[in-house]
Amino acid sequence: MSLLVVGSVAFDAIESPHGKVERTLGGAATYFAVAASFFTRVNLVGIVGEDFSDRDAAVFRGRKIDTDGLERTPGKTFFWAGRYSQDLNDRVTLATELNVFANFNPRLPEKYRSSKYIFLANIDPKLQRSVLHQVNGRPRLVALDTMNYWIERTPADLRETLRHANVLMINDSETRQLSSQHNLLRPARQLFHPGPKTLIIKRGEHGAMMVHRDGVFCVPAFPLEEPHDPTGAGDSFAGGFMGYLAGCGSAKDAALRRAMVYGSVMGSFAVERFGLDRLRHLTRREINQRARLFERLTRFTL
Amino acid sequence: MSLLVVGSVAFDAIESPHGKVERTLGGAATYFAVAASFFTRVNLVGIVGEDFSDRDAAVFRGRKIDTDGLERTPGKTFFWAGRYSQDLNDRVTLATELNVFANFNPRLPEKYRSSKYIFLANIDPKLQRSVLHQVNGRPRLVALDTMNYWIERTPADLRETLRHANVLMINDSETRQLSSQHNLLRPARQLFHPGPKTLIIKRGEHGAMMVHRDGVFCVPAFPLEEPHDPTGAGDSFAGGFMGYLAGCGSAKDAALRRAMVYGSVMGSFAVERFGLDRLRHLTRREINQRARLFERLTRFTL
Numbered sequence: 305m306s307l308l309v310v311g312s313v314a315f316d317a318i319e320s321p322h323g324k325v326e327r328t329l330g331g332a333a334t335y336f337a338v339a340a341s342f343f344t345r346v347n348l349v350g351i352v353g354e355d356f357s358d359r360d361a362a363v364f365r366g367r368k369i370d371t372d373g374l375e376r377t378p379g380k381t382f383f384w385a386g387r388y389s390q391d392l393n394d395r396v397t398l399a400t401e402l403n404v405f406a407n408f409n410p411r412l413p414e415k416y417r418s419s420k421y422i423f424l425a426n427i428d429p430k431l432q433r434s435v436l437h438q439v440n441g442r443p444r445l446v447a448l449d450t451m452n453y454w455i456e457r458t459p460a461d462l463r464e465t466l467r468h469a470n471v472l473m474i475n476d477s478e479t480r481q482l483s484s485q486h487n488l489l490r491p492a493r494q495l496f497h498p499g500p501k502t503l504i505i506k507r508g509e510h511g512a513m514m515v516h517r518d519g520v521f522c523v524p525a526f527p528l529e530e531p532h533d534p535t536g537a538g539d540s541f542a543g544g545f546m547g548y549l550a551g552c553g554s555a556k557d558a559a560l561r562r563a564m565v566y567g568s569v570m571g572s573f574a575v576e577r578f579g580l581d582r583l584r585h586l587t588r589r590e591i592n593q594r595a596r597l598f599e600r601l602t603r604f605t606l
Numbered sequence: 607m608s609l610l611v612v613g614s615v616a617f618d619a620i621e622s623p624h625g626k627v628e629r630t631l632g633g634a635a636t637y638f639a640v641a642a643s644f645f646t647r648v649n650l651v652g653i654v655g656e657d658f659s660d661r662d663a664a665v666f667r668g669r670k671i672d673t674d675g676l677e678r679t680p681g682k683t684f685f686w687a688g689r690y691s692q693d694l695n696d697r698v699t700l701a702t703e704l705n706v707f708a709n710f711n712p713r714l715p716e717k718y719r720s721s722k723y724i725f726l727a728n729i730d731p732k733l734q735r736s737v738l739h740q741v742n743g744r745p746r747l748v749a750l751d752t753m754n755y756w757i758e759r760t761p762a763d764l765r766e767t768l769r770h771a772n773v774l775m776i777n778d779s780e781t782r783q784l785s786s787q788h789n790l791l792r793p794a795r796q797l798f799h800p801g802p803k804t805l806i807i808k809r810g811e812h813g814a815m816m817v818h819r820d821g822v823f824c825v826p827a828f829p830l831e832e833p834h835d836p837t838g839a840g841d842s843f844a845g846g847f848m849g850y851l852a853g854c855g856s857a858k859d860a861a862l863r864r865a866m867v868y869g870s871v872m873g874s875f876a877v878e879r880f881g882l883d884r885l886r887h888l889t890r891r892e893i894n895q896r897a898r899l900f901e902r903l904t905r906f907t908l
Contacts, residue, residue: 390788487831488829519902523906524813527815561907602825604863604866604904
């Protein structure tokens with residue numbers, strides 16, 4: 305089924321102990337769309353500047369990604385620069401130049417309005433809500449990401465947006481911040497009334513955890529000897545997760561669990577190389593192989 | 607099969623955000639023995655002082671724990687005091703009084719010398735080796751724990767002891783320290799030549815990871831809403847792990863995986879209450895129930 309993503313398309317400058325890139329295509333919606341396109345058709349809504357060339361757009365071509373919703377406007381594309389520490393868990397932001405992204409006002413092309421699976425990447429909760437207002441009928445599943453900035457600055461807006469979401473995908477520090485609790489399990493209960501029914505906590509090298517009414521599901525991160533660049537890992541996870549669900553047209557527990565695994569698979573590939581390098585050259589066969597390795601990684605019999 | 611544990615028996619004073627105990631029985635060998643005794647017979651070697659009363663020893667009675675190897679000697683029992691932070695991951699040691707433990711020189715009663723499964727809790731690597739010299743014949747499985755103190759102060763001794771171990775069970779920071787690498791996967795390869803063939807990394811609230819030649823197995827920590835006291839969680843994990851293996855008499859991959867789950871089960875119970883309170887009142891039925899919850903927590907089908 306149709307999957308819509310709304311979020312940033314950006315250029316990133318990245319330093320990690322494994323190297324450095326000056327300018328590589330990134331942004332939440334980019335990672336998400338490329339990851340999800342292995343599973344289903346993706347409708348992309350974002351904004352770029354005049355510096356976004358046909359060569360940059362090439363990453364979307366030949367994939368099941370519709371870019372009619374990618375607005376090109378005078379000015380420069382969102383630029384982010386960051387440096388990762390030795391353990392890749394901490395990063396320092398060296399530059400954030402919003403540029404055209406500062407005026408992002410997502411408009412859905414008519415053909416996107418019937419999208420049934422929707423991912424609202426980390427943007428102003430008001431804009432996330434404006435996207436939902438443009439959707440016709442009732443979507444099957446709305447998932448959203450957010451960040452400390454919105455949790456701190458616009459908590460009421462975020463709460464309101466959460467009322468319309470089925471799945472909230474955030475990392476552990478955001479979970480703690482949102483709930484003012486250290487424990488990761490209790491926040492879910494707070495969120496469930498009247499917010500999303502499913503909380504997915506992305507824990508980086510510690511994997512991911514899904515909490516919903518009926519229970520908890522954990523998936524480890526894929527053990528890698530040399531992860532290069534964690535940028536986009538969470539959005540690639542989201543892409544694998546939502547792409548799988550939209551592809552199979554289900555949101556039942558068994559499907560959600562599989563989606564967690566495919567999300568983890570896509571996140572694990574994303575970090576293997578800088579930027580989108582690994583996802584660009586990935587095959588569906590490699591995805592399936594790694595999913596089976598996740599089985600091997602977690603399977604036991606009592 | 608017979609399981610031998612050599613390590614500390616102590617009194618602990620513990621503060622956590624959930625409460626405080628002034629003096630409760632603890633020590634690595636104590637947690638290990640109680641946890642393992644649900645699965646197999648345990649031979650305990652340790653040392654206590656004159657302040658160790660019959661009431662203290664009651665924790666071992668009525669269990670499959672042989673305490674003939676628990677030496678009672680003039681002086682006071684090892685005492686440790688610590689305080690946990692809000693997130694229970696960090697702790698400050700407020701007092702370490704080795705007392706009689708400073709002169710611990712493990713002696714195995716004759717009937718212990720044929721033990722086939724051996725756990726050497728965190729003590730001087732030289733003493734760990736002296737235990738192995740007292741064992742008759744070839745043990746089936748030797749596992750050991752260690753800590754930053756020995757990694758820093760007696761690295762050569764530790765390396766020598768590791769040559770005689772099949773399984774090394776340490777936490778993630780110790781793994782990084784031992785290998786001078788942040789990555790948790792690569793250290794295993796260093797250790798495997800000529801050291802233990804299996805590395806088990808205890809990651810607290812992030813679960814545990816087993817690395818051996820053939821691959822990696824991950825088990826999450828059991829999600830708890832109100833963990834009270836992490837003291838002894840790692841030793842309870844080790845007790846469940848080794849107890850299960852000794853009980854089933856196998857050390858094949860499938861058994862090792864199950865042992866990781868039973869270890870996690872015992873660790874999860876240990877943290878639910880202060881000191882040994884939860885393990886003392888635990889039933890085998892509860893253990894089996896929780897093991898099935900671990901299945902539910904991790905199971906997916908592709």
